[in-house]
Amino acid sequence: MRALALAAIGLLLASCGDREAAVLVEDVDVVRTPDNHIGATVHVTASEQSGKNTGRFCVSVHWFVGDPSVTPAAPGYPGSYEELLQCDGGLEDGDRKRYVFLSTRTDIPPGTNLRAQTVLGDEIEMQDFSTP
Amino acid sequence: VKRALAALLFLLVPTAARADDEPPVVEAPGKTIPQPDAGYTWESPSYYPSLAWTLTQFIPSPELGIGRVRVIDPNGVATSETDVSFGMRWQVTPILWSWGTNRHINRWRYVVIDPLARNAGSIAFDTKLEYFFGEVSRFIVRPGVHATFPLWQRGEYLSASLGTSIYQYDDTMRVSYDGGIYALFGIVGAELNYAPTNAALRYVATFRIRYF
Numbered sequence: 503m504r505a506l507a508l509a510a511i512g513l514l515l516a517s518c519g520d521r522e523a524a525v526l527v528e529d530v531d532v533v534r535t536p537d538n539h540i541g542a543t544v545h546v547t548a549s550e551q552s553g554k555n556t557g558r559f560c561v562s563v564h565w566f567v568g569d570p571s572v573t574p575a576a577p578g579y580p581g582s583y584e585e586l587l588q589c590d591g592g593l594e595d596g597d598r599k600r601y602v603f604l605s606t607r608t609d610i611p612p613g614t615n616l617r618a619q620t621v622l623g624d625e626i627e628m629q630d631f632s633t634p
Numbered sequence: 635v636k637r638a639l640a641a642l643l644f645l646l647v648p649t650a651a652r653a654d655d656e657p658p659v660v661e662a663p664g665k666t667i668p669q670p671d672a673g674y675t676w677e678s679p680s681y682y683p684s685l686a687w688t689l690t691q692f693i694p695s696p697e698l699g700i701g702r703v704r705v706i707d708p709n710g711v712a713t714s715e716t717d718v719s720f721g722m723r724w725q726v727t728p729i730l731w732s733w734g735t736n737r738h739i740n741r742w743r744y745v746v747i748d749p750l751a752r753n754a755g756s757i758a759f760d761t762k763l764e765y766f767f768g769e770v771s772r773f774i775v776r777p778g779v780h781a782t783f784p785l786w787q788r789g790e791y792l793s794a795s796l797g798t799s800i801y802q803y804d805d806t807m808r809v810s811y812d813g814g815i816y817a818l819f820g821i822v823g824a825e826l827n828y829a830p831t832n833a834a835l836r837y838v839a840t841f842r843i844r845y846f
Contacts (some may be wrong), residue, residue, distance in 0.1 A: 509721065520805075521711030521805050521806050522806060523806060524804060524805045524806055526804055526805065543708075547804060549803065549805060549806045549833075550806065551806040551807055551808065552831050553830065553831030553833060578709075593706075594833070595832065595833045595834075596701065596703040596704070596705070596832070596833030596834040597703060597704045597705075597706060597712075597832065597833075598703060599705075599706040599707075599708075600706075600707060600708050601708060602708045606764065618641075624697045625640070626801065627805075
């Protein structure tokens with residue numbers, strides 16, 4: 503019984519993270535406009551351990567070719583069709599905000615990988631979607 | 635009158651005669667009885683997770699999570715929203731130390747905690763497992779430390795607790811503080827959890843159900 507208790511404590515402590523702030527990508531609404539631009543609305547949520555401001559961060563979308571499951575997170579992806587970036591600050595813990603992007607290119611084929619990500623300090627949060 | 639006297643004599647005289655016929659009381663020989671044992675013995679408890687106990691651990695405690703967040707549209711216009719999420723909670727106590735039990739028995743308990751040990755006064759390392767529906771929509775694991783104090787009948791009728799715990803929310807660690815009051819050997823109670831730095835889940839009110 504005692505060994506079971508100690509094992510439970512060890513497992514719980516091992517699961518604890520230590521990041522102080524993050525801006526998480528919750529969801530992305532992707533649409534293709536009638537003139538073949540791609541619109542992406544990125545929903546983010548701010549998280550800050552002490553309940554304060556997260557500091558400056560950037561939100562970006564990337565249309566790139568390749569397997570997203572083997573493409574590690576990076577500030578940019580060479581060879582992308584297009585990359586769009588918005589930087590912001592002033593989000594506090596729990597704040598939810600939407601960022602709207604519209605591609606300038608009209609030749610992005612359906613099915614192209616769309617990666618939405620945020621960069622806060624050295625931390626990159628991302629989610630992958632498919633272009634309609 | 636003569637007949638009445640005769641009847642009275644008939645009743646009294648034989649009685650007196652019978653009393654004279656009884657044998658004399660013989661004193662029993664002296665006997666030494668040992669003094670009762672003034673000491674007492676004790677045995678350390680040996681609790682184990684029985685089937686009934688195990689099944690009752692799956693009974694969830696219903697709760698409400700309440701938070702207030704800002705929602706900002708792409709134009710920068712912010713509105714405040716209050717989110718109320720229904721949740722369910724389970725709990726496990728890996729280690730507890732009781733100061734309310736007999737001093738001769740082991741004060742440590744592991745996983746299976748008898749009500750007297752917890753409610754008569756104890757401090758425990760425990761963990762709450764929660765799932766919230768709605769806007770929160772996630773599992774939360776809260777390891778923490780809680781002290782329980784007896785208020786009435788060594789805590790069997792009424793006890794209270796104070797504690798703190800940590801948990802991970804949106805990839806960052808949070809701290810929360812909680813207090814509770816319990817009745818019926820600690821089986822039912824009410825708890826309020828306050829997380830000062832977590833806007834989305836600042837308050838959690840729980841109707842706690844716990845079978846040891």
